[in-house]
Amino acid sequence: MTPAKTSAKTQEPAAPYIYTANHAPEDSRDSVVFVHGAAMEHSVWSHQSRYFAYHGYNALAPDLPGHGRSGGRPFEDIGELADWLCGLLAGARGRGFHLVGHSMGALAALETAARFKHDRAPLCSLTLVGFSYPMAVSDALFDAARERPTEAYAMMTQWSHASQLGGEPVPGFWSPGMQFSMMSGSHDGALLADLRACHAYAGGEDAFARVSCPVLFLCGRRDRMAPAKLAAAHAAKNDNAEIVFLEKCGHSIMSESPHGVLRELKRHIGNNAAAKN
Amino acid sequence: MPRPTKTRFDTLALHAGQRPDPLTGARATPIYQTASYVFDDSEHAASLFNMERPGHAYSRLSNPTNAVLEERIAALEGGVGGIATASGQAALHLAIATLMGAGAHIVSSNAIYGGSHNILQYTLPRFGIDTTFVSPRDIDAIRAAIRPETRLIFGEVVGNPGGDIMNVPLVAELAHEHGLPLLIDSTFTTPYLFQPFVHGADIIMHSATKFLCGHGTVIGGLLADHGRFDWKASGRFDTLSAPYDGFHGMRFDEESTQAAFLLRARREGLRDFGACMSPTTAFHILQGMETLSLRMRRHVENTRAVVEFLQKSDAVEGISYAELESHPDFSLAQKLLPRGAGAVFCFTLRGGREAGRAFAEGLEVFSHLANVGDAKSLVIHPASTTHYRMSDDDLRAAGINQGTIRLSIGLEDIDDILEDLSRGIHLSKKARA
Numbered sequence: 072m073t074p075a076k077t078s079a080k081t082q083e084p085a086a087p088y089i090y091t092a093n094h095a096p097e098d099s100r101d102s103v104v105f106v107h108g109a110a111m112e113h114s115v116w117s118h119q120s121r122y123f124a125y126h127g128y129n130a131l132a133p134d135l136p137g138h139g140r141s142g143g144r145p146f147e148d149i150g151e152l153a154d155w156l157c158g159l160l161a162g163a164r165g166r167g168f169h170l171v172g173h174s175m176g177a178l179a180a181l182e183t184a185a186r187f188k189h190d191r192a193p194l195c196s197l198t199l200v201g202f203s204y205p206m207a208v209s210d211a212l213f214d215a216a217r218e219r220p221t222e223a224y225a226m227m228t229q230w231s232h233a234s235q236l237g238g239e240p241v242p243g244f245w246s247p248g249m250q251f252s253m254m255s256g257s258h259d260g261a262l263l264a265d266l267r268a269c270h271a272y273a274g275g276e277d278a279f280a281r282v283s284c285p286v287l288f289l290c291g292r293r294d295r296m297a298p299a300k301l302a303a304a305h306a307a308k309n310d311n312a313e314i315v316f317l318e319k320c321g322h323s324i325m326s327e328s329p330h331g332v333l334r335e336l337k338r339h340i341g342n343n344a345a346a347k348n
Numbered sequence: 349m350p351r352p353t354k355t356r357f358d359t360l361a362l363h364a365g366q367r368p369d370p371l372t373g374a375r376a377t378p379i380y381q382t383a384s385y386v387f388d389d390s391e392h393a394a395s396l397f398n399m400e401r402p403g404h405a406y407s408r409l410s411n412p413t414n415a416v417l418e419e420r421i422a423a424l425e426g427g428v429g430g431i432a433t434a435s436g437q438a439a440l441h442l443a444i445a446t447l448m449g450a451g452a453h454i455v456s457s458n459a460i461y462g463g464s465h466n467i468l469q470y471t472l473p474r475f476g477i478d479t480t481f482v483s484p485r486d487i488d489a490i491r492a493a494i495r496p497e498t499r500l501i502f503g504e505v506v507g508n509p510g511g512d513i514m515n516v517p518l519v520a521e522l523a524h525e526h527g528l529p530l531l532i533d534s535t536f537t538t539p540y541l542f543q544p545f546v547h548g549a550d551i552i553m554h555s556a557t558k559f560l561c562g563h564g565t566v567i568g569g570l571l572a573d574h575g576r577f578d579w580k581a582s583g584r585f586d587t588l589s590a591p592y593d594g595f596h597g598m599r600f601d602e603e604s605t606q607a608a609f610l611l612r613a614r615r616e617g618l619r620d621f622g623a624c625m626s627p628t629t630a631f632h633i634l635q636g637m638e639t640l641s642l643r644m645r646r647h648v649e650n651t652r653a654v655v656e657f658l659q660k661s662d663a664v665e666g667i668s669y670a671e672l673e674s675h676p677d678f679s680l681a682q683k684l685l686p687r688g689a690g691a692v693f694c695f696t697l698r699g700g701r702e703a704g705r706a707f708a709e710g711l712e713v714f715s716h717l718a719n720v721g722d723a724k725s726l727v728i729h730p731a732s733t734t735h736y737r738m739s740d741d742d743l744r745a746a747g748i749n750q751g752t753i754r755l756s757i758g759l760e761d762i763d764d765i766l767e768d769l770s771r772g773i774h775l776s777k778k779a780r781a
Contacts, residue, residue, distance in 0.1 A: 090602060093591075093596065093597050093598065093599075112605060114602075114603065114604050114605050114606070117603060117604055118401060118402055121398075121399060121400045121603070122395060122400035122401055125395070125398060125400050126400075139605065140580075219350075221349075221350045222350045224350065224352075225350035225351055225352060226350075228352040228353070229352065229353060229354055232353075234367070235353045235354060235355040236355060236359075236360070236363045236364055236365070236366075236367070237364050237365045237366075237419050237423060238364075238365055238366055238367040238416075238419070240402055240403065241402040242402060242403070242404060242410035242411075242412075242414075242415040242418070243410060243415060243418040243419070243429045243430060243431060243610060243614060244418075244419070244422070244428060244429035244607060244610070245364070245365070245419045245422035245423050245427070245428060245429055245430075247352035247353050247423075248352055248422050248423065248426065248427050248428045248429065248575065249428045249429070249575065249606055249607065250352065251351075251352030252427075252428045252574070252575035252576060252606045253575075253605065253606055255576065256575075256576060256578075256605065256606070329401065329402050330401065330402075330403075333401060
């Protein structure tokens with residue numbers, strides 16, 4: 072027996088793990104699907120997903136294949152990841168779906184929204200958090216992820232926070248430590264696969280053209296991983312999109328501004344609930 | 349080793365967890381001396397209590413001043429978070445109560461603080477939790493003591509009072525081979541001298557009363573969690589992996605893979621046992637931590653001078669300090685504690701109980717009391733005070749002789765410290781005669 076999370080996770084079955092905050096999804100509710108980023112897992116959304124589960128929605132926060140408690144291999148292609156998410160939506164309960172993605176998860180959510188076929192329940196909204204397109208990855212980060220993953224986790228953690236000193240409004244937790252620990256516990260090779268998927272994704276323009284639901288871009292003003300100006304350029308081109316900047320936030324926006332992210336998700340998702348369509 | 353922040357230790361000690369107060373601009377951490385917090389509305393209240401959003405509801409659970417301290421110890425230790433408690437003892441109890449219940453078992457170093465020994469040896473068995481004590485130097489004995497119902501391995505980096513050094517990397521490896529977490533009491537070393545997470549520990553506890561506060565003004569404890577132990581994979585920790593009826597069937601390790609231990613400790617342990625820290629206490633500890641590295645450097649520098657002085661005295665029978673080649677853990681200390689083996693150590697005076705008593709009572713700069721880790725130098729003679737009722741055999745078993753003296757070296761001018769010790773030694777010789 073070992074405490075190493077990676078080793079333990081390789082023993083997990085291939086079936087995906089989906090966090091629902093202990094609520095069985097119901098057909099009569101809208102489903103909010105939270106998609107995590109590179110080398111992350113469902114609990115990166117813990118300050119938002121639980122709220123929705125207790126306020127009239129189905130909350131579904133999967134561990135993507137090869138991440139967290141889900142077995143399988145991580146996808147190296149955003150299109151494959153989107154197909155997997157489309158399959159998840161096809162099997163999920165709910166009268167309408169709201170996709171919320173962060174970073175790599177935002178690319179996947181965008182592509183999923185573009186590919187999603189409405190046969191049973193519509194896609195009601197899309198929220199792209201910490202989004203940029205293209206999402207180019209530097210050679211230095213690729214090298215680290217390949218050869219020295221712990222160094223890559225540290226680099227990404229440092230770049231993801233607007234402040235290195237903490238002081239976020241989550242009592243008792245140190246956000247850089249949380250992110251570093253989460254990434255350090257990721258499956259072997261997950262980060263490298265995720266970075267390859269982000270770097271190679273070239274379908275953003277086409278995907279935006281095919282998305283018909285309202286889109287919210289939620290950006291940290293000081294995001295160095297996914298600069299807000301890139302999201303702003305896409306928001307400006309899309310009549311059905313709005314952009315919100317959260318001040319003093321970097322890329323780890325869900326922990327740096329948990330209240331701000333929750334407030335904007337409540338507003339955007341609430342305004343676009345299936346019952347209103 | 350890669351770290352989650354580029355910010356260095358001294359800067360984190362001053363700033364981690366705190367930003368200037370957004371309402372007033374106050375630079376120092378405000379003392380939020382309040383029991384409770386006004387809700388926006390009922391929905392806001394319900395969502396706070398149900399962990400749907402972060403925030404403060406009642407100061408037994410969390411407090412803004414305490415939160416700065418909790419984040420700061422996490423940053424200095426390199427963990428995911430922390431919890432402030434009413435005392436170091438409360439921190440130890442909270443850690444144990446979070447991880448196990450009746451029927452569980454702990455393997456503990458036998459070179460630990462007397463208060464920790466008391467709760468493990470005498471109090472917890474009444475609640476169905478047993479402990480096997482073993483030498484921290486005997487890895488085979490630690491392995492042999494592990495049972496199917498064992499849930500924790502516990503020890504101090506620098507043991508009290510003998511200065512035994514625990515081989516934390518080795519014990520951590522053993523613990524993890526058995527799917528067990530290692531809890532380290534790092535009170536004597538602080539994160540400046542030793543960082544247990546770097547060496548494999550899973551949870552750290554501090555009596556923050558000591559060097560972290562550093563001025564002998566308040567009682568407080570801290571826990572920090574590394575966030576790496578896989579509670580689910582271990583299969584031994586239902587308190588973290590199984591649905592908890594006391595919180596709507598929550599599985600804590602599902603809610604937060606990294607911080608399951610801290611979540612349950614706060615949401616059950618602080619809620620139900622209630623041994624929380626006062627925000628004024630948190631403020632005092634934060635003040636102390638701002639100068640931690642400066643003080644620890646001086647503590648160690650003065651201690652080394654005192655040890656050198658005592659080595660030259662014909663009144664001294666022996667010194668137990670791990671930086672001396674004569675200490676059994678000298679090599680290990682050189683490896684694990686390059687910045688110093690701390691500022692608390694014991695030595696033995698010739699002349700037994702009367703010499704020891706005369707020495708302790710004759711000092712002026714040193715204060716004769718039962719504490720360590722103060723800015724002021726402290727002394728105690730266990731055989732005539734804390735261990736007064738023990739027989740010679742029991743004293744020996746506790747690693748104490750009639751002439752054993754425990755010193756906690758403070759920050760005074762070293763010449764004044766040495767002059768004071770000279771006076772004490774003179775008086776001890778007179779008592780011998």
